Amino acid sequence: MNGYKLGVLYGEGIGPEITKSTVDILKAASDKIGISFEFVELPMGWEGIEKYQSPMPQYTKDELQKCHAWIMGPHDSASYPDQYKMERNPSGELRHYFELYANVRPAKNIPGIKGVVENTDLVIFRENTEGFYSDRNMALGTGEWQVTDDIVISAGVFSRKAIERIALEAFRMVEKRRKKVTIVHKANVIKLCSGLFKRVCLEVAKDFPDVQVDDYHIDAATAHLVRHSKDFDVIVTENMFGDILSDLTGELVGSLGLAPSINTNDRQAMAQAAHGSAPDIAGQNIANPTGIIFSTVMLMEWLSARHQDLKLKETAELIEKAVFKTMDEGVKTPDLQGTASTAEFTESIMTNIGCLS
Ligand code: ATP
Ligand code: MG
Numbered sequence: 001m002n003g004y005k006l007g008v009l010y011g012e013g014i015g016p017e018i019t020k021s022t023v024d025i026l027k028a029a030s031d032k033i034g035i036s037f038e039f040v041e042l043p044m045g046w047e048g049i050e051k052y053q054s055p056m057p058q059y060t061k062d063e064l065q066k067c068h069a070w071i072m073g074p075h076d077s078a079s080y081p082d083q084y085k086m087e088r089n090p091s092g093e094l095r096h097y098f099e100l101y102a103n104v105r106p107a108k109n110i111p112g113i114k115g116v117v118e119n120t121d122l123v124i125f126r127e128n129t130e131g132f133y134s135d136r137n138m139a140l141g142t143g144e145w146q147v148t149d150d151i152v153i154s155a156g157v158f159s160r161k162a163i164e165r166i167a168l169e170a171f172r173m174v175e176k177r178r179k180k181v182t183i184v185h186k187a188n189v190i191k192l193c194s195g196l197f198k199r200v201c202l203e204v205a206k207d208f209p210d211v212q213v214d215d216y217h218i219d220a221a222t223a224h225l226v227r228h229s230k231d232f233d234v235i236v237t238e239n240m241f242g243d244i245l246s247d248l249t250g251e252l253v254g255s256l257g258l259a260p261s262i263n264t265n266d267r268q269a270m271a272q273a274a275h276g277s278a279p280d281i282a283g284q285n286i287a288n289p290t291g292i293i294f295s296t297v298m299l300m301e302w303l304s305a306r307h308q309d310l311k312l313k314e315t316a317e318l319i320e321k322a323v324f325k326t327m328d329e330g331v332k333t334p335d336l337q338g339t340a341s342t343a344e345f346t347e348s349i350m351t352n353i354g355c356l357s
Pocket of ligand 1: 281
């Protein structure tokens with residue numbers, strides 16, 4: 001097959017700058033490899049509110065349904081008018097609507113970038129539809145209740161179905177890696193919720209007898225990651241624990257600005273940097289686009305596996321090599337103590353795509 005339809009959502013804060021950079025780089029790489037993409041730009045956030053009175057309009061969701069996959073910039077939902085603030089934020093809504101149950105967040109040292117740790121190569125499988133981020137849960141639809149002015153309740157929702165499918169994703173990934181899975185939970189305190197999470201993951205593990213399995217409480221895992229992150233291979237955990245751990249691991253290997261992720265189910269995938277919209281540096285042409293670029297590399301790999309199309313894998317490899325070359329040449333954005341602007345960094349990657357064979 002030749003020709004893929006990709007949705008593009010620019011978002012807010014640094015979103016438009018870093019998403020444009022990614023699309024330009026993908027166009028350059030796909031031209032070189034000889035594969036065609038149709039980019040479908042769709043409104044979300046402020047643009048959605050202005051055009052359709054919704055930060056995630058039904059129109060956008062309907063159009064995304066027709067795409068092979070999509071790239072989503074970060075949004076700044078805290079800036080939306082009050083009436084939209086209690087709604088699910090745009091990425092939460094897409095994860096919920098399309099049941100994108102797996103959030104895959106790798107952390108690996110990059111040549112030439114000094115991390116807090118060295119030799120780390122791990123990937124976090126974060127359950128994306130329920131857990132302690134209760135607004136995401138499928139079973140109840142909501143997860144927070146105001147009891148009185150001074151008392152609120154938040155629900156943690158855990159289901160066998162959701163735990164099984166994220167555990168299966170994690171264990172299947174192990175085939176391509178070092179054959180170790182770590183389950184992260186808090187079953188000693190949150191006995192029912194985290195207890196079920198641990199138990200179901202261990203049940204899934206029985207079908208993978210050649211995989212080494214261990215488990216950590218979330219607090220111990222956090223401490224252990226700081227000094228011994230190279231001991232971890234695949235981590236499987238619930239929604240909130242995964243969100244917090246992946247910010248830590250992103251920073252450990254260099255910078256949150258480098259951290260990629262994809263959100264997937266069996267049919268669709270969404271590339272999304274692990275960081276937020278960084279309003280403090282928005283519009284200054286200094287944001288590091290690497291997180292969303294590497295998320296797009298992951299998206300190309302996912303599409304390649306799904307459509308059995310090696311050209312997509314070649315596109316991913318070409319972009320990754322070009323980013324490494326650019327960094328190796330010392331072209332870095334200020335978060336990595338460099339002086340390059342977002343545009344200069346992007347230009348350099350595109351030049352390297354042209355030069356690489
Ligand atoms: P969210 O809840 O949307 O994830 P957050 O509170 O985690 O938001 P971020 O927007 O991720 O915050 O920003 C955290 C810090 O990291 C800010 O100082 C921001 O400037 C910086 N930062 C985040 N992404 C980048 C990037 N791509 N390039 C440079 N700096 C970044
Ligand atoms: Mg964040």
